[in-house]
Amino acid sequence: MSIEVNIDSITLDILTRRLKYLVSPMEILEWLNNFEKEQVSIAVDFLKRFTVYTSNDIEDIFHKELNEVLKGIPKGQKMVVHPIGKFGKSGSVMSYLLKKTNTFKNNPDKILLIPSSEELENLPDEYETLVLIDDFVGSGKTILDYWDSNLDGAEDSFDNIVFxxxxxxxxxxxxxxxxxxxxxxxxxxxxxxxxSSDASFFGYRSQSEHRQIAYDYGTQLTRPNTLKSGKINYPNALGFSNSQALVGFFYGCPNNSLPIFWQEKNSDDFKWKSLLPRFNHHKISKARDFRKSISFELSLLQEFGTSRLQKEFVTYEIKRGQRTFDSVSHIDFSLYAILKLKREGHSDFNICQKLGILQSDYEFYLKSGKKKGIFNKKYEISLKGLELYNDAKKCIKNSFKYHYEHIASHKVKDINYIPKTFNGKS
Structure with a gap:
């Protein structure tokens, strides 16, 4: 797929920072490439107004808000925290991030985390406060449905219920x-x-063009609804229940956000690449693409990297007959990927997600990197790791420059050569 997007490097860098490095510059370009050339400036407007939340953002919010609730609980009472939603989806992520907060860690005798709503029925009397947590409130339907199906009668069991x-x-x-x-x-x-008429995401000028573009693509990315009159409409073209949200999280987008951000399509008549995919099969596809890009970068380091880079990231030996070849092991691959992602500001959870590995695998690779001196005792990037990253970045940049120079520099130039003398005559 060719990418033809007219955008300067400064704007691209600003957008990458705006999205908190959850999306790479290449992924931004691929997403912008979905639009017609004359629509790219409006697509950039969408990105400038799109807000994403990292794991650190969520931990910080949970820490502060949970601490405020804890302050208001009378002495001798305790609170129980319950994530809304099915375990294994966003509820699991919220539970994981909540347990990492200092408020939760420092108050083990006052805060009880319960993943199942069934366990709320048989709690000791001192648990007077129920705290429900979730990542995003869109139309409110998810919370209302969950309350009706799982929390009926909770108001009779708890004196204080907080969201x-x-x-x-x-x-x-x-x-x-x-x-x-x-x-x-x-x-x-x-x-x-x-x-909405009272919003100012795109300034106070008319937003009709922005809305029309988002809606037109949204109709091709969502299912139509047939009315009793026989007419067809697209109630979710601007997000579930017409929510029109511009919000994403490090693990994906809620369906309340504009579908142009999270939906993908690959049909003969219409193709669309997501920015932050919502569905697992799309996430797996993006993870596969990321692993391919890491493999490509490591192949460049193997071919053009300094001896220092090759020593750290090309450590596997293959013997074929009398000859021995250097190659990249799975540890080399993972260490390089983790170093790159850590340097770009990705959280531990997000790194595991991008690489498709378990937390235990991630910890094993960090320990391997620590032995090599790439990470320090706190498993943060060491000075040696930073130098390796910068060397690799420079090597890859130079390799791309070498491979993708303008082809005219390699062509034999056509020269009309007329000799000054021929057969002894001038």
Whole structure:
């Protein structure tokens, strides 16, 4: 697939930083390439208004909000925390990140985390406060449905029921606030619909062109709905239940966000690459592409890298007859990928996700990197690791420059040569 996107390197760098390095510059270019050339500037506008939350962002919010709730609990009472949603999906991620906060770690006798709603029924009397956590409140439907099916009667069992979220839509929060004594989401993380008349995501000028482009592509990325009249409409073309959200998380997008960010399609008549995929099969595809890019970079280091780079990342020997060849082992591959992702600011959870490895595997690779001096005692990038990263970056940049120089520099030039003398005559 060829990429023809007219965007300067400074803007691309700003967008990469805006997306907190969760998306690579190449992935941004691939996403922009979905649009027609005359629409790219508007697509860039979408990216400039798109907000993503990393694992560190979520941990920080949970730490602060949980601590505030804890302060308000009378002495002798305890709280129980329960993630909304099925275990194995976003609820598992929220539980994992909550357990990493200092508030949770420092109060083991006051906070109990329960993954299953069934366990809420037989708690000791001192658990008077119930805290429900979730990543995003869109239309509010998920929380309302979960309350009806899993938490019926909770208001009779607890004196205080609090909701803590990372971000949400204002119209969805209005639908659920009657369920709770307190809803705690940072005010800066509460959003209006992207194209509502009282929003200013794209300035106070007319947003009709932005909306039309998002809607037109959204109709091709979502399923139509047939009305009783026989007419067809697309209720989710701008996000589930017309939520019009511009929000994503390091592990994917909620379906409330514009489908142009999270949906993919690969049919004969229409193709679309997502920015932050929502579905597992799309995530697996992106992870596969990432691994291919790492393999390609390591092949460049193997061919053109310094002896130092080859010593650290090309350590596997293959014997064929009388000859011995150097190659890249799975440890070399993972160490290089982890070094690259850590340097780009990815969280441990996100690195495991991108590489498709377990936490135990990740810890094994970190220990291997520590032995090599790439990581320090805290498993952060050491000075040696930073030098290796910079050397690799320089090597890859020079290799690309060598391979992709303008082809004209390699062509034999056509020269009209007329000799000054021929057969002794001038």
């Amino acid at each position: 803590i979220g990372v971000a949400g839509m204002s119209f969805g929060l209005n639908k659920i606030k009657h369920l709770f004594n307190d809803v705690r989401i940072p005010s800066s993380n509460i959003y209006k619909k992207a194209f």
